[in-house]
């Protein structure tokens with residue numbers, strides 16, 4: 339099959355979180371299984387050019403209809419670690435993707451509506467006719483609308499769309515002006531409740547709803563979160579739309595690219611190790627301490643890696659830090675804040691603890707350092723409020739870093755409690771799970787993990803090794819995606 343992935347991120351060239359990992363890992367595994375894949379992305383000024391080889395002009399003078407006129411684009415092609423990628427570069431005064439950041443401007447909805455339109459225009463003009471166009475998250479929600487309402491009549495009637503939702507909270511959308519900009523127009527038609535109309539903001543269209551209504555298949559990134567999105571308030575207002583379209587909606591667990599996330603081959607870490615020589619992990623712990631100026635002593639290191647966002651349970655992250663110190667453990671945090679308020683909060687904490695020999699807070703995005711932390715820490719806390727899938731716990735498992743997670747979303751599908759999990763045998767368990775959102779709940783899970791580390795190191799290591807042996811590669815999830823593609827293709 340020929341598949342085109344369309345997204346706003348693809349690791350490691352463009353990554354702000356898990357979306358980038360998924361687009362890259364999924365595409366690579368599809369190729370491994372014999373399919374042809376292209377990835378189409380915006381060309382941001384701030385992307386990591388050092389990960390692209392053979393960057394060249396693939397299409398010049400692409401004129402993309404927009405508003406009352408058009409915007410000229412260049413399309414660049416290149417390989418990202420072997421993967422065929424195309425980058426769309428618009429030339430206009432708006433400088434859509436030259437803002438020194440990926441997201442966070444008031445016109446984000448317009449920028450990505452334009453991107454979606456440009457992708458279709460490029461495929462149309464360049465005679466790219468994949469069987470499947472796989473769109474990701476709100477940024478590409480309008481693409482299936484434009485495909486089936488506009489481009490179908492311009493020779494693209496054989497394409498089918500799979501739409502993957504990584505985060506229901508961010509749905510994209512805006513006033514009906516966007517319909518004019520994309521030349522969909524026809525307000526009366528699109529603003530109906532069974533099409534694009536937002537369920538809470540009057541006269542607004544909703545991109546994610548558009549993606550759900552118009553795509554041939556829709557999924558989110560774990561089975562448990564698919565259930566939550568439909569039957570709890572985690573669909574953030576889209577529960578009804580999902581119910582209407584339930585026959586084409588399901589959950590497919592994310593995978594990990596084990597060529598990137600694997601302590602047996604990881605080029606970033608100082609000492610390679612696997613489940614059979616787990617004791618070598620200690621050398622990575624030592625290296626991590628040296629790198630972060632932590633005191634060398636016989637103590638566990640507890641880590642947090644992730645966006646600092648309300649989604650991630652930031653109050654509990656700070657509590658985990660305080661509790662770790664109370665229990666004489668060390669704590670390492672790597673995160674970038676998604677709001678000024680959280681940025682200030684974490685900078686204050688960092689300044690307060692700057693000289694503490696047992697704490698390091700790194701408030702930036704640093705891919706290389708993340709590998710060192712996964713390899714060197716003993717435990718990873720993931721106290722999320724909601725978590726569609728979660729990659730940090732799966733990466734931690736592969737690196738023998740025992741996850742301590744809240745039992746929500748994909749965390750339920752991947753972490754099985756050491757003490758209480760009726761559905762898994764003791765030898766299948768791999769971490770510690772708590773359920774409530776209060777500090778006491780987190781503490782009880784951290785307590786159980788720390789007690790095991792302090793009193794029975796052998797049992798703790800055995801648990802970590804069991805985690806390393808779990809298979810969260812892309813092999814199985816990709817089979818499920820291929821099944822979806824086969825079902826919907828023309």
Ligand SMILES: Nc1ncnc2c1ncn2[C@@H]1O[C@H](COP(=O)(O)OP(=O)(O)O[C@H]2O[C@H](CO)[C@@H](O)[C@H](O)[C@H]2O)[C@@H](O)[C@H]1O
Pocket residue numbers: 354355356357359360504505559592643644645672673674702703704705708725726727728729730748
């Ligand atoms: N400061 C930092 N420096 C370096 N690396 C950092 C970092 N902050 C985060 N990362 C990395 O980004 C990725 C985060 O993965 P998550 O699954 O937690 O993603 P996120 O919530 O962004 O994505 C959404 O999409 C993904 C993919 O579908 C879902 O798993 C998830 O539940 C959903 O919220 C990991 O690779 C992590 O190591």
